[in-house]
Each structure stands twice: as structure tokens, then as C-alpha cells.
Amino acid sequence: xxxxxxxxxxxxxxxxxxxxxxxxxxxxxxxxxxxxxxxxxxxxxxxxxxxxxxxxxxxxxxxxxxxxxxxxxxxxxxxxxxxxxxxxxxxxxxxxxxxxxxxxxxxxxxxxxxxxxxxxxxxxxxxxxxxxxxxxxxxxxxxxxxxxxxxxxxxxxxxxxxxxxxxxxxxxxxxxxxxxxxxxxxxxxxxxxxxxxxxxxxxxxxxxxxxxxxxxxxxxxxxxxxxxxxxxxxxxxxxxxxxxxxxxxxxxxxxxxxxxxxxxxxxxxxxxxxxxxxxxxxxxxxxxxxxxxxxxxxxxxxxxxxxxxxxxxxxxxxxxxxxxxxxxxxxxxxxxxxxxxxxxxxxxxxxxxxxxxxxxxxxxxxxxxxxxxxxxxxx
Amino acid sequence: xxxxxxxxxxxxxxxxxxxxxxxxxxxxxxxxxxxxxxxxxxxxxxxxxxxxxxxxxxxxxxxxxxxxxxxxxxxxxxxxxxxxxxxxxxxxxxxxxxxxxxxxxxxxxxxxxxxxxxxxxxxxxxxxxxxxxxxxxxxxxxxxxxxxxxxxxxxxxxxxxxxxxxxxxxxxxxxxxxxxxxxxxxxxxxxxxxxxxxxxxxxxxxxxxxxxxxxxxxxxxxxxxxxxxxxxxxxxxxxxxxxxxxxxxxxxxxxxxxxxxxxxxxxxxxxxxxxxxxxxxxxxxxxxxxxxxxxxxxxxxxxxxxxxxxxxxxxxxxxxxxxxxxxxxxxxx
Amino acid sequence: xxxxxxxxxxxxxxxxxxxxxxxxxxxxxxxxxxxxxxxxxxxxxxxxxxxxxxxxxxxxxxxxxxxxxxxxxxxxxxxxxxxxxxxxxxxxxxxxxxxxxxxxxxxxxxxxxxxxxxxxxxxxxxxxxxxxxxxxxxxxxxxxxxxxxxxxxxxxxxxxxxxxxxxxxxxxxxxxxxxxxxxxxxxxxxxxxxxxxxxxxxxxxxxxxxxxxxxxxxxxxxxxxxxxxxxxxxxxxxxxxxxxxxxxxxxxxxxxxxxx
Numbered sequence: 001x002x003x004x005x006x007x008x009x010x011x012x013x014x015x016x017x018x019x020x021x022x023x024x025x026x027x028x029x030x031x032x033x034x035x036x037x038x039x040x041x042x043x044x045x046x047x048x049x050x051x052x053x054x055x056x057x058x059x060x061x062x063x064x065x066x067x068x069x070x071x072x073x074x075x076x077x078x079x080x081x082x083x084x085x086x087x088x089x090x091x092x093x094x095x096x097x098x099x100x101x102x103x104x105x106x107x108x109x110x111x112x113x114x115x116x117x118x119x120x121x122x123x124x125x126x127x128x129x130x131x132x133x134x135x136x137x138x139x140x141x142x143x144x145x146x147x148x149x150x151x152x153x154x155x156x157x158x159x160x161x162x163x164x165x166x167x168x169x170x171x172x173x174x175x176x177x178x179x180x181x182x183x184x185x186x187x188x189x190x191x192x193x194x195x196x197x198x199x200x201x202x203x204x205x206x207x208x209x210x211x212x213x214x215x216x217x218x219x220x221x222x223x224x225x226x227x228x229x230x231x232x233x234x235x236x237x238x239x240x241x242x243x244x245x246x247x248x249x250x251x252x253x254x255x256x257x258x259x260x261x262x263x264x265x266x267x268x269x270x271x272x273x274x275x276x277x278x279x280x281x282x283x284x285x286x287x288x289x290x291x292x293x294x295x296x297x298x299x300x301x302x303x304x305x306x307x308x309x310x311x312x313x314x315x316x317x318x319x320x321x322x323x324x325x326x327x328x329x330x331x332x333x334x335x336x337x338x339x340x341x342x343x344x345x346x347x348x349x350x351x352x353x354x355x356x357x358x359x360x361x362x363x364x365x366x367x368x369x370x371x372x373x374x375x376x377x378x379x
Numbered sequence: 380x381x382x383x384x385x386x387x388x389x390x391x392x393x394x395x396x397x398x399x400x401x402x403x404x405x406x407x408x409x410x411x412x413x414x415x416x417x418x419x420x421x422x423x424x425x426x427x428x429x430x431x432x433x434x435x436x437x438x439x440x441x442x443x444x445x446x447x448x449x450x451x452x453x454x455x456x457x458x459x460x461x462x463x464x465x466x467x468x469x470x471x472x473x474x475x476x477x478x479x480x481x482x483x484x485x486x487x488x489x490x491x492x493x494x495x496x497x498x499x500x501x502x503x504x505x506x507x508x509x510x511x512x513x514x515x516x517x518x519x520x521x522x523x524x525x526x527x528x529x530x531x532x533x534x535x536x537x538x539x540x541x542x543x544x545x546x547x548x549x550x551x552x553x554x555x556x557x558x559x560x561x562x563x564x565x566x567x568x569x570x571x572x573x574x575x576x577x578x579x580x581x582x583x584x585x586x587x588x589x590x591x592x593x594x595x596x597x598x599x600x601x602x603x604x605x606x607x608x609x610x611x612x613x614x615x616x617x618x619x620x621x622x623x624x625x626x627x628x629x630x631x632x633x634x635x636x637x638x639x640x641x642x643x644x645x646x647x648x649x650x651x652x653x654x655x656x657x658x659x660x661x662x663x664x665x666x667x668x669x670x671x672x673x674x675x676x677x678x679x680x681x682x683x684x685x686x687x688x689x690x691x692x693x694x695x696x697x698x699x700x701x702x703x704x705x706x707x708x709x710x711x712x
Numbered sequence: 713x714x715x716x717x718x719x720x721x722x723x724x725x726x727x728x729x730x731x732x733x734x735x736x737x738x739x740x741x742x743x744x745x746x747x748x749x750x751x752x753x754x755x756x757x758x759x760x761x762x763x764x765x766x767x768x769x770x771x772x773x774x775x776x777x778x779x780x781x782x783x784x785x786x787x788x789x790x791x792x793x794x795x796x797x798x799x800x801x802x803x804x805x806x807x808x809x810x811x812x813x814x815x816x817x818x819x820x821x822x823x824x825x826x827x828x829x830x831x832x833x834x835x836x837x838x839x840x841x842x843x844x845x846x847x848x849x850x851x852x853x854x855x856x857x858x859x860x861x862x863x864x865x866x867x868x869x870x871x872x873x874x875x876x877x878x879x880x881x882x883x884x885x886x887x888x889x890x891x892x893x894x895x896x897x898x899x900x901x902x903x904x905x906x907x908x909x910x911x912x913x914x915x916x917x918x919x920x921x922x923x924x925x926x927x928x929x930x931x932x933x934x935x936x937x938x939x940x941x942x943x944x945x946x947x948x949x950x951x952x953x954x955x956x957x958x959x960x961x962x963x964x965x966x967x968x969x970x971x972x
Binding site: 007008012014018047048049061 | 780783787897898901902904906907908
Binding site: 491 | 725805807837838841844846851853854870871873875876878880939940941948950954956958966
């Protein structure tokens with residue numbers, strides 16, 4: 001058993017950390033403030049191969065692993081939660097299911113452009129009446145000659161307004177329940193497809209979250225992802241992988257808040273000494289750092305299992321549950337350590353606290369993670 | 380190698396377009412100290428084109444002899460041309476010590492010569508002295524100024540070093556001093572002249588040399604957006620404005636005004652460190668100043684460890700007030 | 713065109729701190745990096761590779777751990793890498809270092825050699841020009857910009873104190889490059905994955921056929937007589953007073969020192 005990153009992973013960590021510090025951190029506050037999607041950042045990430053880390057070289061990817069991918073999301077989120085989730089949603093929720101469930105033709109068609117960052121990916125499962133109960137899909141797909149015709153809408157879709165390719169779920173057979181759900185690969189310029197309202201959010205404000213609308217949208221049959229009726233299973237497996245990404249995002253946000261707080265408490269002097277010298281600061285920070293490191297081990301363990309072909313669904317759920325709640329706790333306390341300054345936009349912990357909250361909600365709320373974990377325990 | 384056959388302290392005198400560079404005059408001053416300690420002569424190597432009439436000037440600043448190499452090949456500095464000329468002088472005259480300015484010329488020529496002569500070269504020395512064994516002790520900063528090392532070159536001659544501009548003191552000009560002028564004609568091997576100078580361009584970047592300033596008003600991160608206040612203060616004091624790396628990196632002040640390891644070394648009569656915390660790299664560039672006044676909010680800032688007068692306070696409040704009071708003092712005069 | 717880039721692994725000196733009590737360097741936890749000027753030199757080489765399809769080899773001399781900077785260079789896009797490592801190289805000053813590198817370079821083919829202007833741990837700026845002398849090729853130091861006509865002519869912009877110069881030279885040529893010349897690219901992910909499995913050629917004194925008497929401490933004309941941390945100048949007076957009073961103190965001090 002080995003808890004060290006291997007040389008490749010270490011070298012990658014060095015690269016992505018430098019990239020995050022120099023390219024992403026300087027604009028993090030600005031894209032949050034202006035709610036602008038960082039198009040240029042995505043191009044730069046693509047140029048260096050970060051948009052296709054776990055994709056094999058034969059499909060235009062970098063040939064890396066999921067541990068590297070989790071390090072990427074962690075390090076980006078350490079300075080900017082928005083950038084972290086863009087990479088996570090693209091990789092885990094669009095690239096990964098095509099890689100795992102796609103036909104050879106689909107892989108050849110979509111992966112090089114997605115892994116190369118020419119195209120951005122997104123994932124459409126959630127509907128106004130199908131959130132935690134994802135099986136209650138109301139979007140329909142009706143077979144018509146060589147195509148399926150989609151009608152309905154999806155909400156809260158990350159990368160929604162900027163994506164080129166979407167993995168979309170719809171009911172092909174309402175009577176079959178969850179076995180009636182099918183997955184499709186939808187291209188942005190398909191007739192009858194459009195994006196709707198852009199959400200205004202508490203955090204990750206530079207990311208795009210919007211509605212997808214399908215009005216008699218004809219999807220050719222070659223764009224069926226997996227078999228008819230297998231959509232729900234594909235969605236659940238995809239979300240397992242996605243949870244590693246979100247857990248890594250939460251971990252990065254927590255680490256970022258710890259780094260900022262250590263720096264600040266060493267500089268800030270009250271009662272004649274730095275507030276880092278007070279035992280209250282030290283004890284609380286020790287707890288937070290321990291929890292953050294525990295999150296890291298959970299994230300890496302889940303990613304390791306995914307890389308090794310070992311079932312990791314429960315591990316991913318535990319990683320996401322623990323890392324997201326840790327991120328919320330760490331960032332809330334980070335703001336407290338910063339006092340009045342922490343509540344202002346002069347310091348990044350305020351943004352980090354807002355960004356942390358969503359990690360407890362999307363890609364399965366903390367409650368959903370507990371359902372997944374408990375189901376394994378009590379089966 | 381017969382070390383005893385090498386004697387005298389040589390200085391490579393850098394001129395640009397016929398203008399003798401300040402660093403060369405500073406080196407003559409230092410060479411004078413070293414030569415006196417050895418009981419030897421100071422010899423200037425003075426290469427260039429149409430420069431003979433300036434050779435006697437070097438005597439005023441401490442040279443006993445000037446080896447003047449006045450030839451069209453040396454009109455502009457190009458590595459190989461200068462290396463050939465100076466190499467011949469060194470092999471013929473056998474100096475014990477050769478000093479170069481640590482400029483883009485000295486730092487290009489020095490190492491090329493050291494490899495051709497197969498002798499040592501110590502870069503960017505801040506202190507040169509003669510040991511009891513009559514060897515040259517060359518002290519220089521290392522690790523970004525975090526450590527000082529004294530270097531010796533025991534078994535090879537000449538002992539060579541480069542010295543940054545502004546580090547050594549010039550002698551007072553003394554026109555009564557006489558020196559011997561030796562005209563020297565090297566034999567060039569022109570087949571080795573492989574680099575062609577197409578053009579030299581001077582860039583108007585303010586063209587101030589902060590290392591020449593008597594008074595520097597220097598600002599750091601703590602000055603914030605109020606850099607204009609520093610310029611006002613500098614005006615009243617007839618001073619130049621300089622800055623720490625943080626301010627230069629932020630684009631507020633141009634790089635030629637940066638003090639420190641990656642900027643310039645300065646030793647003015649008065650150095651006002653305003654809102655500069657005093658990173659080690661900054662201290663390396665200014666701590667030799669005669670009188671240092673530091674103003675900083677943080678009373679534990681490292682700048683206070685080198686300052687002669689330290690004020691714990693807000694630069695943005697103190698500086699405008701100081702400017703105002705100083706202009707009144709000036710008016711009274 | 714074959715390009716060789718000389719790089720050095722250095723401690724990140726901006727991260728070095730002084731122990732305020734003992735006055736000694738705190739080097740624990742200080743990361744090792746590719747020397748910044750060298751990295752810029754590597755970028756210059758990789759840009760030529762992008763444009764002209766040149767072959768880029770990186771070479772370093774150092775302890776076995778210096779392998780790390782070669783992997784980084786490979787991950788940025790260098791084609792192959794050479795590590796000169798041998799106990800006999802240890803303790804080398806600039807001249808001995810340049811002799812070792814030049815010995816290795818004499819056995820290789822190249823049109824252009826690129827080095828950084830200087831390393832941040834030594835700041836000497838000597839090894840590049842010394843290598844050029846050993847190889848009997850021209851050098852241009854303080855390079856800010858490299859242009860190549862695709863055949864053999866290089867046009868170089870060299871930084872000077874007053875501005876810059878434009879110089880021309882044919883291959884073979886050695887350049888020393890400034891950090892400000894460009895912004896080095898990052899490693900790319902695929903490059904990282906591949907760099908780890910690439911073979912780095914490891915050479916010792918015997919492999920490069922160097923004259924042992926010119927290597928390492930033995931071959932170094934300069935020796936460190938002593939090293940010491942800079943004596944901290946004792947602090948002067950310090951006042952924590954209101955602005956008005958502070959100004960008074962400063963002015964009276966300046967008068968006392970005849971500065972005003």
C-alpha cells in the first residue's frame with residue numbers, strides 16, 4: 001500500500017499548481033464579481049491537455065489517470081471554485097460517459113474534440129420535478145424512423161450556455177420506470193435544442209448554470225449513448241465518477257481557505273502578537289487541516305479505485321459527503337478568523353465560503369450521498 | 380605556474396562611445412587600495428577607438444599606467460574582438476589581479492577571458508581585500524543575497540573579478556596626478572570575428588541611473604496607490620524615486636528604478652525606505668547606504684534592522700506631511 | 713537544426729529564509745526548480761522547434777536528483793535529456809563546470825547551444841560564455857529575442873544598459889538568454905505522462921572523455937575561502953509616534969546629518 005503520489009502525479013501536481021497560481025488565481029475574484037464564464041482560461045487549460053486528462057492518447061487525450069484528474073480539479077479549485085467545476089463537469093459528466101459507454105464511432109467522433117478542449121461538455125439529468133428523485137424524468141424521447149424526438153427541459157445544467165456537447169437523459173418508455181430512461185449525445189446546434197434562463201447564484205458565479213430546452217429536437221439514432229432503457233444506470237455510474245470531481249473541488253476550496261487563513265493569521269496582529277500565536281487559532285486550524293487531509297485521502301482512494309477497476313461508488317459518495325461538509329466548515333471558520341475583513345471582498349475567503357456551499361448540493365446532495373452509503377451498509 | 384612573475388592590479392576600463400563608464404573609475408579607486416597593500420601599480424587597460432586623448436583622465440583617478448588600445452576594430456564592444464585584445468595584454472603584461480565592471484560588457488568579456496586564460500573569475504564582488512598571504516580575497520553574495528562567500532584563486536593568475544557598479548568608491552579627481560601611457564597594438568585574428576553588430580539602440584526609459592543618486596526616495600508595497608506622494612517628496616529633496624520589486628512588478632515604476640538583488644545596488648547618502656518591509660533581496664541592494672530612514676506600519680518589519688532611523692507609522696499620512704514641512708524649511712533658506 | 717539547452721537545478725532562492733536567531737540559511741522545504749533564465753532559454757528553443765521542427769536536447773550537470781528538472785523539460789516538449797552526474801564533478805566552480813559541459817558537448821552534434829544568462833543561486837553569468845570559449849564558437853549573452861531565417865542566420869536582440877543591440881551570427885553559436893525574453897510554457901499533461909517513461913542518458917567523467925584534472929574541485933581555480941551569513945547591521949533608533957512628531961524627528965535627523 002502506498003499513499004505517495006507517483007512521479008508522474010507529482011510532476012503533474014507541480015505543473016497544475018503553477019498554472020493555477022499564475023493563470024487562474026489572478027482572475028478568480030474578477031470572474032466571480034462579474035459573473036463571467038472564463039472562456040480564455042478554458043482555452044489555456046485545453047492547450048496544456050487539462051480538458052482530457054484521463055482520456056487515452058488514441059482518442060486525443062493526455063493518457064493520464066483519475067488521480068491526476070482529481071489533482072487538477074483540487075488545485076484549480078484551491079484558487080477558483082468556478083474553474084474547478086468547469087473542468088469537473090466537462091470531464092466527469094460528458095467525456096467520461098462517452099469513454100465508458102460510447103461506441104467506437106462515438107468515441108472517435110467526440111473524444112478528440114472534447115479532450116482537446118475544442119468542445120466543452122455538459123450533462124443534462126436534473127429537471128424541475130426530477131432532482132434528488134432523478135427517476136421522475138419528464139423529458140420524453142419518441143422513436144421516429146432513424147431518430148428520437150426529444151421534448152422537455154433540463155435545469156441547473158453546469159457549463160450549459162457554453163457547452164458544445166451534452167449527455168441528455170429522457171424517457172423512451174414511461175411505463176418501464178427507471179428502465180425506460182435512455183441517454184443521448186446531443187450536439188449544441190441540433191435543430192429544436194436551445195438553452196434558456198441563466199441562473200444567478202450564491203457561489204461559483206463565473207460558471208454557467210442554465211436551462212436546456214428541447215422542442216421536437218431530433219437526435220439521430222447513432223447518438224444513443226448505451227442501450228435503450230439503460231440511461232438511468234449510465235446516469236448513476238456517471239455521477240459516481242462526478243462525485244470524485246466535486247469532492248476534489250470541495251477539497252481544493254478547503255485547502256485554499258486554509259492557506260489563506262494561515263497566511264492571514266500570521267500577518268494579522270492583535271493584542272501585540274499575531275493571531276496565529278493564539279492557541280485557539282492553532283487548535284481550530286489543526287482540526288480543520290486534519291479534516292482536509294482526511295478528505296484528500298478519501299478523494300484519492302476513490303480515484304485510485306476507479307483507476308484500478310475496483311468498485312468505487314461508495315468511496316466516491318463518502319469522499320464527496322466528507323469533503324463538501326469539510327469545505328463548508330473550513331471556509332466558514334476561515335471567514336471567522338479573518339474577522340470583519342473576511343466578510344469583505346478584499347479577501348478571497350468570502351468567495352470561498354460562497355463557492356463551498358454548492359459542493360454539498362450538486363451531483364447529489366449530502367443526503368443523497370448518505371443514501372448511497374447506507375444502501376451499501378444495509379443491503 | 381610561477382605566481383611571483385605576475386604583478387600589478389589591472390582594471391578593464393569600459394567606455395561606451397568614448398565615454399569612460401563610472402564603474403571603471405570606481406574600480407580604479409579600489410585597485411588603488413589593493414595595489415597600495417601589495418606595493419604594486421594600478422594599470423588601466425583602456426580599449427576603444429579614438430580614445431587616446433582620454434587616457435590621461437584615468438591617471439587622475441588612480442591609475443599609474445594606462446595601456447591604451449586605440450584601434451578601429453574596438454569601436455564597439457563585441458566579444459571576440461575585445462577578448463583577443465585584452466587577452467594579449469594580459470598574457471604579455473602578466474597582471475596579478477584584473478578587475479572588470481559587472482556590466483553587460485564586463486560580464487560577457489570576463490568569463491570568455493577566464494576560459495581562454497584558464498584562470499578563475501569571481502562574479503559581482505562587493506568587497507575586495509588583500510590577505511596576509513598577499514592574495515586577493517573576493518567577497519560576494521550568493522543564494523540571492525542570503526549568504527556571503529569569500530573566494531580565493533590561489534594557484535592561477537591573474538586573479539580576476541567583476542564588481543557591480545555603485546559598490547566601490549571613486550577617488551577624488553586629482554589632476555595633478557601623472558600616469559604613464561602605453562600605446563598598445565594587438566594582432567587580431569579577424570577570421571574569428573563571427574558576430575556582426577547591426578545596430579545599437581538607446582531606449583528612452585527615463586534614462587535615470589538610481590545608483591548615481593545622492594538621495595533616494597524608495598517606495599514599497601505599503602505605499603499603495605499613493606506613489607505620487609513619493610514623487611512630490613523626491614522633488615523637494617532633489618532626489619530620485621526608486622522602488623522595491625513588488626512595486627516594479629505591479630507596473631507602477633519601471634524596472635530601471637528597482638533596488639535589490641534583481642535590480643540595482645545603491646549606496647546613496649540618504650535612503651528613505653517608505654512602506655518597504657525589507658525582503659532580504661531588497662536589503663542586499665541598499666543596506667550600504669550611508670543613512671537609512673525607514674517608515675513602516677509593521678514594527679517588526681526587517682527593514683528596521685538595517686535602518687538608522689525607524690518610524691513605525693502610516694506612510695500615507697507621514698509622507699505628505701514631511702513633504703509639506705520640508706518645502707517650508709527650503710523656503711526659509 | 714539541433715539545439716542543446718543547458719539547464720541547472722537550483723533552490724528557489726525567493727523561498728530561502730534566514731533564521732533570525734542563528735543567522736543561518738533555512739533551506740528545509742525550499743523547492744528545487746529549473747533556473748528561471750534557463751527555463752526561458754528552453755522556451756526559446758521550443759519556440760524554434762515549433763516553427764522549424766528543430767530537435768531539442770536538454771543537458772544538466774548535478775546530483776542524481778537533477779533528473780527532476782530534465783523530466784520537467786521533457787514534459788515541456790524537449791526531445792531528449794542528458795544528465796552529467798559523477799562524484800568527480802562535485803565542487804566545481806564555473807570554469808570546471810564549463811569544462812565538464814563542453815567535454816560532453818564536444819561529443820554531440822549541434823547548431824545552436826542555449827544557456828540561461830545566469831543561475832539564481834550563484835548569479836555569475838559565466839558558464840555560458842566559458843562553454844562557448846571551450847568550444848571555440850561565438851557567444852551572444854543577454855539575449856532578449858531570437859530570430860532565425862530557417863537556414864543558418866540568427867538575428868539576436870541583446871539587452872544592454874542603455875537599450876538593446878541587434879547582432880547577427882551564423883550557426884554554430886551559443887546564446888545566453890534572459891528570463892524576460894519570454895514566458896516559458898507550462899508542462900503539458902501528455903508530455904508529463906510521456907516524460908516519466910523516457911530514458912534520460914546518464915553520463916560520468918569517463919563517458920564524456922573529459923580530462924579529470926579539469927573536473928570538480930580539483931579543476932576549479934577558485935575556491936571558497938569562507939562562507940558566512942551576512943552580518944545584520946544593528947538597528948538604529950526606532951520611534952512609534954504620531955505623524956506630526958515623526959516628521960519632526962526625521963527633519964531634525966536630516967539636519968543633524970547635513971543632508972538638508
